[in-house]
Amino acid sequence: MIDLYTWSTPNGHKVHIMLEEIGADYVVHPIHIGQGDQFDADFLKISPNNKIPAIVDQDGPNGKPYAVFESGAILMYLADKIDRLLPKDxxxxxxxxxxxxxxxxxxxxxxxxxxxxxxxxxxxxxxxxxxxxxxxxxxxxxxxxxxxxxxxxxxxxxxxxxxxxxxxxxxxxxxxxxxxxxxxxxxxxxxxxxRDNVRAGLQVLADHKTDLTDEQAFENMFGSQQYTKR
Missing domain, CATH: 1.20.1050.10 (Glutathione S-transferase Yfyf (Class Pi); Chain A, domain 2)
Structure with missing residues (x-):
């Protein structure tokens, strides 16, 4: 089982699509980036750069939970885990x-x-x-x-x-x-x-939007919140 911490953005969509492509069992945990969820201490333990997406593979290496952040690293990790979409040659x-x-x-x-x-x-x-x-x-x-x-x-x-x-x-x-x-x-x-799996991936959190006309959401995304020492 994969715990997916994400939001509806291009980087989030990468991992949504990947999980659909490999037929993974996963649970979605929305990280509302407009509300500042990405700065939560529990999320920072998984994604120290306070960015989505991140995953926790409950059946990671040696059968232990394993957290992965950075979307490119997640794609490589999942491809190697399932032995698809990243050739061995x-x-x-x-x-x-x-x-x-x-x-x-x-x-x-x-x-x-x-x-x-x-x-x-x-x-x-x-x-x-x-x-x-x-x-x-x-x-x-x-x-x-x-x-x-x-x-x-x-x-x-x-x-x-x-x-x-x-x-x-x-x-x-x-x-x-x-x-x-x-x-x-x-x-x-x-x-x-x-591709059906691409369409399915785009539907993950498709009903969740970040209204950046909201002053607080804009601050969380682009303002001083990004640079607060944690």
Whole structure:
């Protein structure tokens, strides 16, 4: 049994989809990031960086409960546990890991910043908007070239690299991207979106929303609460 601590965000969706893909038994524990649940002392014991998602595998290594934080690490842990979606062959395995790291180091941070400055920043900052929109489009271009050569990001097999990346592309317009400019990305995005397990993963906490027009929610997400010593 997996205890899943999460919220309805791209990083949360990665793990929701993964758990559905591998047919895992899991219990969802909502961490309402607008209300500040991520700063709770009990959650920090599981996720010391106060970010969702995190899991506790009740049947972890040596049969003992084991906590994992950071979405990329969770995907790797689950893939190894079930021996799916991360190949054993060294070349194929590191192809998948490279594209997973591409998501963790570039897609998530850069697209997240584009989304933030275009939607949530208290005032429009043209330099920041253009900076991150340009980088978002560059990254879509990297993916488009890759997906012109292979069916999926890591090759011809669906992997954790695709699971990690796909949720971030659901907000292309807010990122300043016209996905139609990247036909290979669009083909890949639509293909993955048709998977039953992907659709099921998106339904996890789908009725839970964070209203960032609320002053306290905005403070918990982007204000001084993030920087309080704990």
């Amino acid at each position: 060294p070349v194929k395995r590191y192809d998948a890991i490279q594209w997973l790291m591409f998501q963790m180091g570039s897609i998530g941070p850069m697209l997240g910043q584009a989304h933030h400055f275009n939607k949530y920043a208290p005032q429009a900052i043209e330099y920041a908007q253009k900076r991150y929109e340009n980088e978002a489009n560059r990254l879509y271009g990297v993916m488009d070239r890759r997906l012109g050569q292979t069916r999926f990001l890591a090759g011809n097999d669906y992997s954790i690299a695709d699971i990690a990346t796909w949720p971030w592309l659901r907000s292309a317009t807010t990122q300043g991207v016209n996905i139609d400019d990247y036909p290979n990305v669009r083909r890949w995005f639509e293909q993955i979106g048709e």
